[in-house]
Amino acid sequence: MAVQPEGTPCWADAMFSDVEGAKSFYGDVLGWTFGESSSEYGNYTQAYADGKAVAAVVPPMPGQEGMSQWCLYLASPDAAATAAKVREHGGEVLMEPMAVGDFGTMCLARDPSGAVFGIWQAGVHEGFEAVARPGAFAWAEVFTRDPGASDGFFPAVFPYRSQQMQDETMDFRVYSVGENPVLGRMRMGEEFPPEIPAYVNVYFAVADCDEAVAKATKLGGVLRFGPMDSPFGRFAALSDPQGASFSVIDLTTTEGEMPPMGDA
Template identity: 45%
Template sequence: MSVRSGYEAGVPCWVDLSTSDVRAAVRFYSEIFGWTAEMIDDPAAGGYGQFVYNGKKVAGVGPIMGEGMPPVWNVYVATDDAATVADRVKNAGGTVVVEPMQVFEEGTMAVFQASDGSFFSVWQAGNHSGAELVNEPGAFCWNELVTRDPQAATTFYTTVFPWTPRVQQMDGMTYTEWLTGDKSIAGMIEMSPNYPEGTPSHWSTYFAVADLDATVAKAGSLGATVLIDSMDSPPGRFGMLMDPQGAAFSVIQLNETA
């Protein structure tokens, strides 16, 4: 289902961009995805805003809050109790980076670092339940953990969330799907040697697009770095980009299904 009004616990529900130049990022993503940005006027929001597509909230954007942190797309997993997740993170060997905090009447968020080094967030919904549109052009459709330690990541994330790993071989590599019940909700892959030395484990977000080649070309013309212009995968052809401020993300032209 593409239009959403809520998410089960354990399902990625929101993504947002932390960037060094919010105005430039808004221009860039508006050009390639057709998004508009609705910025929150309240100074307490810290310059945060939301991207909207066809009247639906699809992602967030705001300035980098931590000194020295790189521009990045952040992934939020839905939860019914952020405080309980924080306890699980500590017990599983992770770190609480931002303790559960209420965001106006919108909900409660927290930020963590997993034992494999990857950062992630949780969202306990209030008035804001998460992305209102997913899995179609103009919205995020997949989140994938790129990790240097799949074993540590598996132990950690299955302790923190109600996830079950389904491991499979794809084109000579091992790929893990995270399941909640029988639903595939995210993925994991071991970081390849092609990544620059020192690249930490991280979550990567995929956005669906109607035309991969046109999107990659447009992004390149706007100053993005094209890391992968086109690669085949079972769900469809995808590319990997780095926006002009340095945040990496992927775009995918999903295969048509009957």
């Protein structure tokens, strides 16, 4: 796939203390295969779905051991300029833009509500080689207790059009690049324990949501929500055995009408 427009999700990776355990779990649940780990880059190991690069797993760097979590990277033509915008609009740069060989330049940031995300300026590694098919990235949402902070931040840092879903049961907004929805923003309610910080939830596509949930829970994963039918697909929220949250979605099984959207 070509370099993605600015603000488009372009890659996802996660640190795991037990990388082999993570490879076994996601290999069974999402059908991933794995490339050779690169010792030059901290044993970074790419995951593939049908031969297409879709994510990566890596052991934690010294001092970063602990809870595993997925990190979503948003495309940027200039990581340093995006980092400056992050600071300008009340966010925090957790890791300054850093060249990763000739693969590209990465940066880690946090929005004002506490959600951590990555920034990726593509070099030879342009990002996802496949999306929206079994095993590949499908969607992502910023889960936050302070939606106003996120809504003020993301469209200021990236060229997003922001639209509010007209649904009285939830506070949900969609950020789009042009006409393409690329990222959701969900208000965290009381169903989320207070110790859970704001985070970016990554969805991976599966051929059968219920089958993926059954595999995940059998292997020590925890079902957090669902499976549930929606106009976007049948989905469920899970945590893997090392605590990383993610969701699975069958994009082909849809139910109900798309909710109306209103411009912010």
